[in-house]
């Protein structure tokens with residue numbers, strides 16, 4: 234089997250850097266040459282030359298039968314390869330690990346869920362994550378020594394200039410915590426860290442659309458509410474705080490938020506706020522009170538009128554907030570993910586109604602080209618985005634050397 238580790242180290246010179254860029258893009262997703270050109274930003278003729286050279290070098294299938302099959306499929310794919318990419322989504326109370334052989338499509342990703350999150354503290358959660366990575370990688374039939382990249386998604390702001398948490402660092406994280414550094418050192422690969430909503434947006438844009446959506450917004454609705462923005466294949470991070478839609482002020486006289494603001498969207502439709510509403514309405518009744526957003530959604534879907542009302546109103550409020558975003562950015566696609574996405578039409582239908590009521594008709598109306606949908610990635614968007622980030626960040630060492638030569 235092919236082994237790519239030697240080709241993934243720091244590249245010198247434009248030609249080597251472009252070769253590695255195309256190779257990593259194929260590891261992220263086997264694709265047509267036209268799409269590879271669009272995703273890498275390279276000219277189609279450059280991609281075509283590189284694909285030819287990679288075939289000659291045996292990195293891409295070079296036997297005639299396999300090439301003919303690839304031409305018929307219209308896609309460039311790796312032959313059987315002995316390398317695995319890993320992504321970790323580390324939430325407050327749970328975590329998900331995904332592992333995928335880089336020659337396999339996203340449908341052949343192996344995932345592992347653990348009921349431990351960052352609120353246990355780093356020293357307790359890191360060993361749990363190591364075990365989950367071992368199991369997920371094991372199911373690819375390869376070993377930890379075959380892992381080439383690692384990305385970690387966290388529900389926190391990450392400064393893209395440093396790759397570390399942006400200040401202020403709110404609990405349960407503290408100064409110096411970096412799960413991507415600790416797990417990367419254990420695996421012997423460079424680790425990369427980013428905000429989970431950013432990575433959800435990146436995964437949805439890469440895997441769940443045909444790649445032609447110019448502006449994609451991913452809403453991660455769980456304990457917090459975050460938005461990831463991808464414009465022309467580029468995540469918009471600002472200095473770490475882009476897309477913090479959960480802290481847009483929705484009710485200036487509302488409850489104080491954990492960010493220090495008052496009446497943020499998160500204090501209205503964050504998981505804690507929604508569960509609190511159910512608890513207040515149902516306490517003292519014979520009905521079991523939902524203890525989490527997931528159980529609130531389950532009860533709503535089972536027909537509980539109180540829980541259903543709470544979820545539908547949350548969809549309405551989300552739509553009001555997204556209407557502002559639609560007028561500002563005019564996205565092609567908004568994907569609602571996180572636990573909130575599991576509510577599907579119960580949240581999306583009232584959300585769409587609010588959008589049509591509060592946003593410009595040309596931005597969200599029937600003939601606007603706009604789509605609102607729930608994630609189709611089975612709550613793995615953030616972890617898949619983390620895997621993608623790990624692969625992409627293998628190019629960081631190249632860019633440094635390019636800049637160093639200027």
Ligand SMILES: [Zn+2]
Pocket residue numbers: 479480490491492493494495497499
């Ligand atoms: Zn806030």
